[in-house]
Amino acid sequence: MCIKRESNPIQNTPLSIMISIDRQAQPVTEKEEGIITVYVTDRENNTHELDAPTDMSLNLMEVIKSYELPIAGICGGMALCASCHCYVESDHSLPAKNESEELMLDETINVEENSRLSCQIRIAEDIDGLKVRLAPE
Numbered sequence: 001m002c003i004k005r006e007s008n009p010i011q012n013t014p015l016s017i018m019i020s021i022d023r024q025a026q027p028v029t030e031k032e033e034g035i036i037t038v039y040v041t042d043r044e045n046n047t048h049e050l051d052a053p054t055d056m057s058l059n060l061m062e063v064i065k066s067y068e069l070p071i072a073g074i075c076g077g078m079a080l081c082a083s084c085h086c087y088v089e090s091d092h093s094l095p096a097k098n099e100s101e102e103l104m105l106d107e108t109i110n111v112e113e114n115s116r117l118s119c120q121i122r123i124a125e126d127i128d129g130l131k132v133r134l135a136p137e
Helices: 014-019 062-068 099-107
Strands: 003-005 037-039 049-051 084-089 113-119 131-134
Touching: 003 099, 037 062, 099 113
Parallel strands: 003 049, 037 131
Antiparallel strands: 037 049, 084 113, 084 131
């Protein structure tokens, strides 16, 4: 498996400021407080290591989009479109799906037992190391 450590390509946004990485710096061995790492496997089977701040009330879809990975997020995180559908591949204990997420997943294709809408996964310390795979479009 090839894991790419990503730096946020979007400049001058609060998210990029919070998670910017000095490209000239040596690899960091100690994790910065308030930053978690999420592993996202794209539709071409490339795994990306994304850092995300826990103090900005972000959801996983917003983080994935900020790294310009191929996720639509058409509804803006309202659980109305399933364009951020993903599969959770790690054993993290996530909050239960709410009614809106369940209804949207019932109407989409390629749904598996581990399907989630990434817009409904809040960025928090307890999901550090989460592994997800983007669902087919």
